[in-house]
Amino acid sequence: MSIASDTIRTAETSVPLLPALAERWSPRSFDPVAPIDEDKLTAALEAARWSPSAANTQPWRFIVARRGSEAFDAIVANLMGFNQVWAGKASVLIVAVAELVDAEGKERRWATYDLGQAVAHLSVQAHHDGLHVHQMGGFDIDGVRKAFDIDKSFEPVSVTALGTVADADSLPEPLREREQAPRTRRPLEDIIVVND
Template structure:
């Protein structure tokens, strides 16, 4: 597989999709020397800001940390070991935080769903602008809550690595094999349970 093939890896979809959707994938190989383009990072966060939410509650917050900062090192220290192997090479790490309780103390039932939409918008905008992203769930949420002094009801849900695509050969063997393996998904008929 050439580096060009590795970089595009467009999905084989059953119907045509927007290029940013079909071409988006989640690499683990990031260029450890490349800084994040600040305009592109801001655009990704702006896309998240404008995503839909229940009753326009916007129950999302983001901790944005660039490689080389103390905040970045704190996030890496709270990653599960398998994510620590590669995520430190990303140009930035973004902790997605759900505000699960409103100002009156009521539960925001859809907060994590809305946060997920915001992160999806962020990743698509980043990909459109030539960045790559990889979302992670393997981390110590309580460790991040304490480190960043998040208040009650603010729950870290995911972490997104953002950066410039790197060389898959920099990854250890099991991760390198996953990096270049063919992309697969369940068939559309397997995920749509009713289509009346």
């Protein structure tokens, strides 16, 4: 069984969710020749821009690199393990960076939380517009910091692959098997500590 670009992998939820949430998943099989739709990319970045943040500090920055650019190649060079095998086929790689310290040297305690919300908003908007996103933590932080001359007050947190999903058969094993595995999550009751 292969997962084609028109396949919807809807989550089995305890109650109905918005389609963009229930159908969102993180593929590793990206179409290596599909160009990015610039309007859809801009919409995803706008969704990130308008996400909530503590005291409206907006402590996020994004390095947006399109396939074929030097920036894209620099990101791929700093990916780790299996991520280097598949992520270079995405149309765009986005490094999500958190501003951990403000201009006065004060710690932004919630910066990574806020950055996570921004990337989540980006992900949902992208999926709504027919794109797919896969977020990664497996990358060389110091290598990315050096490649893009990132100031010490900022921290690269994740890399997001964004593009058009391709058939899972384009992946080598064991990635193909993981791509085709059923979507699973812990039961809702296992993640709620108190529900009084």
